[in-house]
Amino acid sequence: MATTPDATAEPAVHVAGLRRTYPGHTGLHQLDLTVPAGSLTALIGPNGSGKTTTMRLLLGLDQPEAGTGTVLGSPLNHPARYLPQVGALIEQPALYPQLTGRKNLRVLAELAGLGDDHIHRALSRTGMEQQADRPVATYSLGMRQRLGIAVALLTEPRLLILDEPTNGLDPVGTAQLRELLRSLTSDGTTVLISSHQLNELDAICDHFVFLYQGATLFQGDRNALAASQHSSIEAAPERKDQLTALTSAFTEAGYDVRRHEDRLLVDTAAEHAGELNRTAAAHGITLSHLTVRRPTLEEAFFSLLRQESQC
Numbered sequence: 685m686a687t688t689p690d691a692t693a694e695p696a697v698h699v700a701g702l703r704r705t706y707p708g709h710t711g712l713h714q715l716d717l718t719v720p721a722g723s724l725t726a727l728i729g730p731n732g733s734g735k736t737t738t739m740r741l742l743l744g745l746d747q748p749e750a751g752t753g754t755v756l757g758s759p760l761n762h763p764a765r766y767l768p769q770v771g772a773l774i775e776q777p778a779l780y781p782q783l784t785g786r787k788n789l790r791v792l793a794e795l796a797g798l799g800d801d802h803i804h805r806a807l808s809r810t811g812m813e814q815q816a817d818r819p820v821a822t823y824s825l826g827m828r829q830r831l832g833i834a835v836a837l838l839t840e841p842r843l844l845i846l847d848e849p850t851n852g853l854d855p856v857g858t859a860q861l862r863e864l865l866r867s868l869t870s871d872g873t874t875v876l877i878s879s880h881q882l883n884e885l886d887a888i889c890d891h892f893v894f895l896y897q898g899a900t901l902f903q904g905d906r907n908a909l910a911a912s913q914h915s916s917i918e919a920a921p922e923r924k925d926q927l928t929a930l931t932s933a934f935t936e937a938g939y940d941v942r943r944h945e946d947r948l949l950v951d952t953a954a955e956h957a958g959e960l961n962r963t964a965a966a967h968g969i970t971l972s973h974l975t976v977r978r979p980t981l982e983e984a985f986f987s988l989l990r991q992e993s994q995c
């Protein structure tokens with residue numbers, strides 16, 4: 685992670701109980717969201733869970749029927765007070781394809797009364813200087829997304845809101861965007877990002893918000909997410925013919941064990957790794973592999989969903 689968010693600073697976003705319904709659909713019915721200042725916060729949820737609706741409410745593009753909160757210290761119901769310090773990319777960036785990237789930025793900078801220095805910094809922060817003088821029509825999707833982020837950065841916002849910016853990008857475009865987002869938070873910008881590519885968010889984000897059917901299922905940092913999950917330990921014997929004996933040894937010692945290919949998954953906390961090692965040794969089994977396994981974001985999401993449906 686590029687920076688550690690300051691947990692004592694006022695959050696960039698702190699809203700609670702947001703509701704926005706549509707005829708026949710509940711867009712949001714109980715959204716609580718805190719985005720710590722300086723964090724790269726992931727907004728995660730299946731199709732229709734309310735990610736875009738949340739972002740539209742934060743950007744003043746729509747109004748909640750209930751709920752309160754602040755964005756950059758100003759009330760949510762007075763977006764004009766905070767919007768000058770917020771940049772956003774919602775869906776595809778609106779760009780003039782026949783103009784160059786730089787000219788697109790110039791048109792928008794002039795409208796906002798901003799000078800060339802802002803254009804220069806936006807291009808430099810997004811790594812787009814080399815391509816700035818080519819018509820946007822010749823850009824790849826990844827370049828368009830980066831120029832879209834350059835547009836959002838023109839006003840040098842404190843908070844950047846990005847809805848599915850990795851959509852449609854190939855692995856190279858996604859990796860470039862990942863580096864860009866890391867560099868933004870190292871400059872002190874707070875970023876709220878939604879994406880379906882959970883492994884991408886796992887790699888770069890330090891705060892996670894899970895939405896399900898218009899409500900917040902979980903929010904917190906990586907430690908809180910880990911604490912909400914059952915950890916497991918992966919173990920494998922050096923000799924594959926001892927897998928069954930190792931399973932019995934762990935089971936007799938009271939552990940819950942599942943076999944996964946040529947490894948065993950033991951549902952237990954990280955501090956039991958030493959005990960597992962000793963149990964194996966006591967049965968004459970040498971382990972060639974013993975690691976604590978952190979659930980992926982996807983596994984964490986589905987496990988929280990299961991816990992919720994059992995309540």
Ligand SMILES: Nc1ncnc2c1ncn2[C@@H]1O[C@H](COP(=O)(O)OP(=O)(O)OP(=O)(O)O)[C@@H](O)[C@H]1O
Nearest residue numbers: 706709710711729730731732733734735736737738
């Ligand atoms: N303008 C609208 N009119 C009617 N229903 C809407 C409108 N906007 C959103 N909804 C409904 O609200 C719910 C949440 O939609 P939203 O677009 O916020 O979800 P999402 O999590 O962003 O989904 P996706 O991942 O598919 O983009 C959905 O059931 C959707 O159909």
